[in-house]
Amino acid sequence: MKDVLIELLRNEPLVYTLMAFVPLLWILPFALFAVWWERKVAAHMQDRLGPMRTGGWHGWAQTIADILKLIQKEDVVPSAADRMLFTLAPFVVFIGAYAAYAALPFSAAYVGAGIHIGLFYIIAVSSLVVIGLLMAGWASNNKWSLFGAMRSAAQVVSYEIPIALSLLTVVMVVGSFDLQEITKAQSGSLLNWFVFQKFPLLFIAAIIYFVASLAEVNRTPFDIPEAESELVAGYHTEYAGMKFALFFLSEYANMFAVSMIAVIIFFGGWNSPFGDFVSGPFWGAFWVISKSLGFIFLQMWLRWTLPRLRVDQLMYVGWKVLIPFSFAIILGVGLWVMMAT
Amino acid sequence: MEAAIEKPVTIPGFGRPLRSHEMVINMGPQHPSTHGVLRLELVVDGEVVIDMIPHIGYLHRCFEKHAEHMTNYQQVIPYCDRMDYIAAMSNDLGYAVACEKLLNIKVPERVEYIRVIMAELQRIASHLLAIGTYGMDIGAFTPFLYCFRDRERILDIYEETCGARLLYNYIWIGGLSHDVPSDFQTKVGDFCRYFRPQIKELNNLLTYNKIFIERTANVGVLPADVAVNYGASGPVLRGSGVKWDLRKNDPYSIYDRFEFDIPTGKGEVGSVGDCWDRYIVRVREIGQSLNILEQAIAAIPAGNVQSAIPKRIRPDASEVYVRTETPKGELGYYIVADGTTSPYRVKVRPPTFVNLSILPAMSRGAMIADVIAILGSIDIVLGEVDR
Numbered sequence: 133m134k135d136v137l138i139e140l141l142r143n144e145p146l147v148y149t150l151m152a153f154v155p156l157l158w159i160l161p162f163a164l165f166a167v168w169w170e171r172k173v174a175a176h177m178q179d180r181l182g183p184m185r186t187g188g189w190h191g192w193a194q195t196i197a198d199i200l201k202l203i204q205k206e207d208v209v210p211s212a213a214d215r216m217l218f219t220l221a222p223f224v225v226f227i228g229a230y231a232a233y234a235a236l237p238f239s240a241a242y243v244g245a246g247i248h249i250g251l252f253y254i255i256a257v258s259s260l261v262v263i264g265l266l267m268a269g270w271a272s273n274n275k276w277s278l279f280g281a282m283r284s285a286a287q288v289v290s291y292e293i294p295i296a297l298s299l300l301t302v303v304m305v306v307g308s309f310d311l312q313e314i315t316k317a318q319s320g321s322l323l324n325w326f327v328f329q330k331f332p333l334l335f336i337a338a339i340i341y342f343v344a345s346l347a348e349v350n351r352t353p354f355d356i357p358e359a360e361s362e363l364v365a366g367y368h369t370e371y372a373g374m375k376f377a378l379f380f381l382s383e384y385a386n387m388f389a390v391s392m393i394a395v396i397i398f399f400g401g402w403n404s405p406f407g408d409f410v411s412g413p414f415w416g417a418f419w420v421i422s423k424s425l426g427f428i429f430l431q432m433w434l435r436w437t438l439p440r441l442r443v444d445q446l447m448y449v450g451w452k453v454l455i456p457f458s459f460a461i462i463l464g465v466g467l468w469v470m471m472a473t
Numbered sequence: 474m475e476a477a478i479e480k481p482v483t484i485p486g487f488g489r490p491l492r493s494h495e496m497v498i499n500m501g502p503q504h505p506s507t508h509g510v511l512r513l514e515l516v517v518d519g520e521v522v523i524d525m526i527p528h529i530g531y532l533h534r535c536f537e538k539h540a541e542h543m544t545n546y547q548q549v550i551p552y553c554d555r556m557d558y559i560a561a562m563s564n565d566l567g568y569a570v571a572c573e574k575l576l577n578i579k580v581p582e583r584v585e586y587i588r589v590i591m592a593e594l595q596r597i598a599s600h601l602l603a604i605g606t607y608g609m610d611i612g613a614f615t616p617f618l619y620c621f622r623d624r625e626r627i628l629d630i631y632e633e634t635c636g637a638r639l640l641y642n643y644i645w646i647g648g649l650s651h652d653v654p655s656d657f658q659t660k661v662g663d664f665c666r667y668f669r670p671q672i673k674e675l676n677n678l679l680t681y682n683k684i685f686i687e688r689t690a691n692v693g694v695l696p697a698d699v700a701v702n703y704g705a706s707g708p709v710l711r712g713s714g715v716k717w718d719l720r721k722n723d724p725y726s727i728y729d730r731f732e733f734d735i736p737t738g739k740g741e742v743g744s745v746g747d748c749w750d751r752y753i754v755r756v757r758e759i760g761q762s763l764n765i766l767e768q769a770i771a772a773i774p775a776g777n778v779q780s781a782i783p784k785r786i787r788p789d790a791s792e793v794y795v796r797t798e799t800p801k802g803e804l805g806y807y808i809v810a811d812g813t814t815s816p817y818r819v820k821v822r823p824p825t826f827v828n829l830s831i832l833p834a835m836s837r838g839a840m841i842a843d844v845i846a847i848l849g850s851i852d853i854v855l856g857e858v859d860r
Contacts, residue, residue, distance in 0.1 A: 178618040275498045279520075279841070352612060353684055362842050364505060439684045440612025442842045443520055 151244060155233035163384040166428065167195040173432045205373035210273060213370065217271035221264050222371065222378035228260030229382040232389045237311050239402045239416030250311040251303065254393065255296050258348070261386065262288040268379075269367035280366025283356050283443060290450040291347035291354075297458035298341040301334060301465045302326050302397045315401030325400040333464045338398040340458050342427075345390035347450065349383065352435040356446055391427035392420065399423055486526040487516055494518060502531045506610050506845045509855030511829075513844070520840045525833045529826075529858050536860040540819035545785045546572055546646055549819065554640035556823065557857040559602050562595035562631075563799035565644035570725050571795035571806040572646040575788045583776035584648050585727045590661060590769045591631075591644065592726075593762040597668070598627040599800035600708075600755040600762075603852040607752060608679050610849035611688050616679040623671055630660050646786060648779040658770045665763050672760060680756060689752060690743030693835045693847035697746065703831045706824050707802025708758065709851055712738040712751030719798035731768050733761040748850040755852070785814045801825045801852060821860060825853040 137147045168183065172190070175182025187193025209218055235250035237243035247253060262285055269281020303309055305326065306317045318324050327338045347354035358366040368379045395401060400423075402416030411419075441449065482491045491497065498515045501507035510531035516524040536556060540549045553568045554561040566588055573580060605620030628638045634653050635643040643650050654660075679685055695705070700713040710717055718735045720728040736757035738750025788810040796805040802824025811817040828851050836844045 174614075178615050179622050180618065275496065279498075355612070362506065362845050436615050437678070438613060439608065439679070439682060439688060440842075441684055442688055442840060444840070445687055 152234075154244065155230065155236075158238075159230070159233070159381070159385045159388070162388055163381050164195045164199070166384050166387070167198070167380070168192065170432050173429065174436045177433075177436045199377065202373055202377040207374065208372045210370050212273040214271040214273065217267045218370075219375070221268035221271060222375045222382075224264030224267060225261050226264075226378050226382040226385070228258055228262075228264060229385040229389060231257040231260065233385075235311060236389065236392055237315060237396065237401065238420055239413045240312070240315075241413035242417070243312060246312060247310075249309040251299060251309045251314070251393075251397075254389075255292070255299070258386070258389070259288075259292060261382070265367050268371070272367070272370040274370050276363045276365075277367050277369045280358065280363045280369070283363075284350065284367060286443075287347055287350070287354065287356060287446060287450075290447060291344045291454075294340055294344040294450065294454035294458045295348060297455065297462055298337040298344065299393070299397055301337045301458075301461055304462070304465050304469055305330065305334070311396050311401070315396055315403060318400040319403050321407045322400070322405045325398065325403075327398040330465060330468055333461050333468065334398065337458065337461050337465075338394065340454050340461070341394055341398070342430075344450075344454055345394065346431065346434065347446070349386045349390055349431075351387070351431050353438040353441050354446055355435075355440055356443055387428055387431060388424060391424040391431070394427055395420055395423040484514070484516075484526075486514070487524055491516070492518075495523065500844070502528075507848065508606065508853055511848075511853065511855055511858070513832075513848075515841070515844065517841065520842075522836050522839050522841060522844055525836045525844070527829065527832060529829070529855070532855045532859040534860065537819055537821065540816055543815050545814045546788075546816060547784070547786075549816065550645065551640065551642045554642060555856060556821065556860055557599075557799060557801060557804075557825070557854045558639060559854050560595050560599040560800045561640050562591045562644065563599075563797070564804065565641065566592050566726070567795065567797040567799065567804045567806055569644045569646050570797060571793055571808050572786070572788075574795055575791060575793045575808055575810055576646075576782070576786060578647060578780060578782060580647055580780050581776050581778065582774045584778050584780070586769050586773040587649060587653055587778065588644055588726055589728065589731070590766060590773070591634075593765045593769070594627050594630065594661070594664075596762045596800045597759050598624045600759050601627075603755055603800075603849075604675070604679075604752065607849040607852075608685075610845045611685055613679055613682070613685065616675060619671070619675065619678070623668060626664050626667070630657075630664065633657075633660070645779075647782040648777075652778045658773065661766055661770050665766055669760075669763060672756065675756070680753065686742045686749060688842075689748040689846055689850070692743075692748045692843050693839065693850060694744050695746040695751075695831060695835055699834065700746065700831070703834070704827045705802070705831060706827065707798070707800070708751050708754040709802065709828045709831070711735065712754045712850075713746035714738050714740075714750075719796055719803060723796065725795070725797055730772075731765045733764050736761065748846050751850040751852075787812065787814050796822070799824060801854065801857070802828060823857045823860065825851070826858045829853050829858055 137150065138144055141147055171182045183191030183194035185191055186197050209215055232254045234244040235247055235253050265284045266281045269277040302314060306314050308314065318326055326334050350358055368376060371379060402420040404411035404415060404419055484491070484497055495516055495518050498517055499512065500515055501512040502510040507513065512528040512531065514526040514528065515522050536552055539552050543549050550565055550568060553564040556564050601620040601624045605617035608616035631641060632638050634657065635641050635650060695709070695713050697713040697715050700710050700715065714737050716735050716737050719725070721735055736754050738745050738754055740747070740750060742749050790810055790812045792807070792809045794805060794807045796803050803822065804824055805822030807820040808816050809818040832848060832851060835847050839847065
């Protein structure tokens with residue numbers, strides 16, 4: 133896609149700038165849809181209807197109306213806050229979430245930057261988010277926000293380890309960090325997906341990744357940094373208007389990113405589950421997005437079912453359960469790969 | 474940078490100056506989980522709560538003074554509604570029983586049965602709210618709405634009976650404001666049949682959820698002797714394993730005619746007297762209330778719902794203390810009559826006020842998230858704490 137555009141416009145910097153905006157074309161409509169979807173999912177799980185009026189059909193325009201309201205809101209910065217950090221924080225968080233999209237392959241024909249260490253890049257760049265959260269919590273000059281920030285820093289840093297370790301298993305099998313390579317290695321049929329390979333090792337790795345990714349994006353049962361009933365709203369307690377919307381947007385962007393990584397690494401990426409049937413560049417995008425939406429639905433399902441863990445229990449799950457298990461699986465996969473060669 | 478602060482920071486109510494790594498944090502009066510306008514001053518070391526100083530009174534509405542200034546005894550009842558507004562029927566019942574004891578009258582059989590049915594429905598409604606909000610305190614949002622859905626059915630029965638859904642003014646001195654509708658028994662019976670399976674659903678969804686147990690078992694353990702020393706009552710006392718229920722131990726109205734058990738905490742998933750025990754006592758009490766309801770609707774006699782007493786009663790100069798078991802615990806009314814048409818003094822012993830006094834003792838050394846869990850397990854209503 134990049135080469136086509138360079139051919140067409142003959143202006144490399146312009147093409148790169150344009151390319152940088154492409155994921156936004158997906159993230160913004162997705163966030164609008166996902167917020168509405170989540171409200172609907174929650175409502176139907178809880179025996180109610182959710183938004184029904186705005187826009188007519190099942191309140192489809194509710195989130196658009198919400199965004200319009202947020203844009204119009206006064207941009208309040210608390211007088212005791214650190215103005216610069218306070219303003220910067222939502223952008224840092226969003227950059228962390230957004231930058232990951234550069235290396236995510238949406239289909240065989242489209243990937244923003246086809247770098248060879250794509251997976252490594254994504255893991256590295258998504259760590260930026262935690263800096264933004266810490267900034268937000270500290271700059272707000274609010275004790276509840278500070279609690280939220282400290283919790284999220286501890287949480288995200290701890291859970292990045294099982295995430296990286298569980299993803300490494302697949303890298304060991306494929307022998308490449310390139311996400312396109314990893315996806316191609318799963319082509320064929322459903323059974324070639326890594327989640328069903330080297331059974332049950334990679335299957336467990338997929339579960340570990342999914343659990344840890346919930347913590348990474350602060351979803352229930354690991355929504356401790358926001359923990360409404362404890363910390364009011366955690367690190368974004370003091371934010372209003374578009375700054376708050378930006379936090380919200382990056383949360384949903386992150387949700388999609390971690391789901392998509394799960395799909396790419398373990399569930400065949402843009403490969404069709406039916407071999408060559410309905411596959412191709414367009415269908416590839418269809419498959420990767422619908423599989424990711426499946427994972428997002430799973431996240432919502434968990435969110436509206438489970439209670440929340442306590443901070444120390446969260447650390448226990450991370451350090452004493454997930455990390456030892458992922459080490460054991462790395463060892464197992466390593467032995468398996470070695471035996472096979 | 475400014476020089477480090479040399480002078481130690483002291484706060485009133487906390488024994489020693491703060492150490493440098495300690496922080497005072499205000500929880501409430503506007504906080505999602507303080508169940509109203511309770512304010513807690515927490516001295517925290519990181520996430521660990523070292524001490525807690527509760528502040529109450531944000532919802533003080535001078536109930537006792539109002540009661541003295543009414544023109545007659547009947548007029549106090551709407552104010553009773555507004556104390557524990559989650560369980561208004563139970564408050565009315567306590568006041569009516571106290572006034573009847575003051576007048577030394579007996580109310581008709583039909584009235585007694587309807588009162589018991591109303592009070593037990595109210596107990597279920599109140600416990601449903603306590604359970605639902607407790608789930609929400611722990612982070613589970615969905616059980617809350619399931620509980621509200623079921624509570625709605627009780628409120629529908631109330632609405633059909635007396636027109637009000639929250640503050641009823643239904644149980645009057647010497648009777649009821651008016652009789653129940655003709656299909657009342659069927660409605661209550663239908664509710665009992667509908668509701669029993671719902672308890673099972675609630676247990677599957679929340680009670681035996683692993684995370685929920687992790688969060689509540691062994692948290693906020695209240696030993697039986699401490700509970701008794703603080704004067705705790707209701708599910709808080711029974712959660713600590715003390716079998717004490719005024720409906721059995723000091724029966725009022727016609728509670729001695731019904732068969733039901735008193736569930737107590739047994740430390741099934743943790744130790745006796747932890748948050749889970751207090752929670753499960755409420756869940757099981759709902760089942761026992763259903764038993765009482767089924768017995769009561771089968772035995773309800775026909776008759777009048779007003780005993781022949783004048784509109785303006787004038788008890789002789791005397792005093793009375795009557796205690797009843799509301800969903801929250803022992804609600805006591807101490808009424809002093811001076812021979813006029815209005816009470817000289819009405820002193821209330823509110824269960825949640827007394828139960829709340831244990832909170833600091835239970836919270837020391839717990840984490841912030843535990844404080845929320847402990848507070849929720851006490852099930853306070855600020856309308857009653859502050860009156």
